[in-house]
Amino acid sequence: MTSAEAISPQLRIFGAAVLLVFVGWVVRLVRTERLTLRDSLLWLLSTLVALVTIAFPELLFETAHLLGVQVPSNALFVLTILYLLLNLFSVTVGVSFVSARTRRLTQECALLRAEIELLRGDRSSAAHPSEA
């Protein structure tokens, strides 16, 4: 096993700083209502996990050991990729959800517009020529 020195203090400080800036950015977006709290939760949660890992690298080495990964940095890469995939997938789910709603709203607009045209009598005689 590689010792805890595998991650240099400079790197840890740099990583922590980047993550903290990111958290600050997300919080700012939420507070200025450009990002909903609900959508930010997964990012905040997974970033928190990353911060804990940086604060206590032993956890990373434990995880690497448990996974049977020889080089702890590889375990870091695996976890990073999982972190990204998780967040990416949640976006995909969100897009599906939104597109189902868009579809329904588009239909509703079309129905209402046709309803208005009928009410206005724009084509009331033409729409039902069986009566004309």
Add this chain to the structure above:
Amino acid sequence: MVCLVGPASIRAPKEDTVRALVIVPAYNEARSLPTLLPAIREAMPAADICVVDDGSDDETAAIAAAHGAVVLRNAVNLGIGGAVQAGYLWARDHGYEVAVQVDGDGQHDPRSVPLLLAPIAEGGADLVIGSRFLTAGGFRSTALRRAGIRYLSWFIAMRCGARVSDPTSGLRAAGRRAIELFARAYPSDYPEPESIPIAIRAGLRVTEQATEMAPRRHGRSSIGASQTLYYLMKVSLALILLPQHPNRRDAR
């Protein structure tokens, strides 16, 4: 939402006719509609026509309106599933007893529409699929596509026991129960085959009726030859992964 407004709802019911709506999904079909719509009118004089303009760039909506159809204008292109469902929503909200889908590209002969209505009028079916394979003659598509359709027909029989020889057919008639189901839950992308097991599982009675079809006159099919394989894989997967609760899908 029930909006029983407009002349459609205050018209006195006619003898010997059910209140029927012909749904014509159309995307850039300005060239087909001037022949198609009068043909529908001739075949179904008592029916109302509802053209769903699925975000066309051409004069589809204006031509449909000029021919006396109710026009549903989708502000953005939703694809055939979303367009057809808009028609079913209109049919549901305006209390139509039957709705008939006729593709806007003119490949369906409107003269066969009354045939589709017969099983519903007799109370023997909720959904009637027009099939081009039950009679000789007419346009039968390419060999590759016919093989694909045979496969889908087999797959649907395996999946839900329905015997439908032409599951990709977009020529179909829906009774009141099917209208209400499809207004709530209608698949997107390539909806025709998938909608059959959805109907069966909702307890609807599905039958088929022989019709003739023609090759499309104008424009291009939404499915190119190279996409046939993708189509078959996508539809197969959709048939395997049918929604668990079709009634809850697209819940309002």
